[in-house]
Amino acid sequence: MNKDDIQENLIKIGRNIVQEKGPDFLTARKLSEASGYSVGTIYNQFGNMDNYILIQNYITLDTLYHNLIKVQKNSSYEKLNEYIRIFAEFVLQNRFLWHMLFNFHLNCTDRLFSVTYLRRVSMIISLFEKNLTDLYQGLEFKKRHAFVEVLWITLFALSSLLTTSALETYSKINATKICELLLNTYLAGIKVSERIG
Amino acid sequence: MNKDDIQENLIKIGRNIVQEKGPDFLTARKLSEASGYSVGTIYNQFGNMDNYILIQNYITLDTLYHNLIKVQKNSSYEKLNEYIRIFAEFVLQNRFLWHMLFNFHLNCTDRLFSVTYLRRVSMIISLFEKNLTDLYQGLEFKKRHAFVEVLWITLFALSSLLTTSALETYSKINATKICELLLNTYLAGIKVSERIG
DNA sequence: AAAAAAATTGAACAAGGTTCATTTTTTGTG
């Protein structure tokens, strides 16, 4: 069997483990048992478990991105709201995968990080920015970019809470509703700032 | 030596380890070495490491709360901004402790969770809510409470990113500035919603 | 001072990531 097939197999099987049992069950030995390959083979293929998980994570980001670009709405306002809805839904339906993505302790000085994570995140941010540009044409570029960055960072951060049971304890508000309220309050706030200057 | 003294000692020494080297270095054995007590004693005192870290975490929450209630400002608007400033500053200056707090996988069904975490978080939320009530008197209770909850959850989520080097890669905006922009845009957004109804 | 109770200890266990000498498989060549 060639190298790509093994990798593909190991990725698929690992994703099943995570989706069904959670990230804690994705260990080298369990992956070895589930796949039939030895522990050593996993290390030959991926170097180490961190790198393996990094790959799993950017697949998750890719999947999200492809869900987002499917959106067909007329107004930029509707699009932004749909993005948030899809984002929240995706996070909730793939909570284990998202949990793994968010809780991964990456070494950001690593070039690998830029290639795998940053590029993908930038693409998602661009989707938001495009529609925010349409929506608030009075805003200068620099300001608008700051608004978009803060919005994304906030949503991204928020998403990590959506996947935990902690949220249910902190708040009785539905996870999707939280994202919606945040977005719309935030957008209304930008409008004010646009008017002021 | 009596039980409280040992616990106090172990907590203090553990906090030093976390502050200086990060949560990863807070292991039972390293704590044992650093304190002079055996591993067994740590387990006699705290039951398990999770419980030990839980205690560390609510001390962190208490410290934050005590920093917040010191705020002396006239207007509610100023107070809210000062809260956010102090919150961001606290998180940044205690990033390892905050990281440990945020990344702790707690079992929320556990009664212990309610007593230790939820009560403390509620107290912090109350601070925000009190000033938001003054600021937006036109809002009905239910709506206002939703705004406060979402604001806190968002800030709390955001804080977890502030402590990682990931943020620096995602955004060139200063961590405190992110919190400030978020708060003020959000507050402006609430004002709009207040006017509308 | 002896007995009983309580507290402390650290070796030992399971499970995690990781390594690497050994074995197996594949590839290349006459």
Add this chain to the structure above:
DNA sequence: CACAAAAAATGAACCTTGTTCAATTTTTTT
């Protein structure tokens, strides 16, 4: 096809986690 060389796969072994518990030491009680 046969044989050598290269490549890939293997899993026992190592170290580090959290955790337990029989044995030991200390404290308290009588």
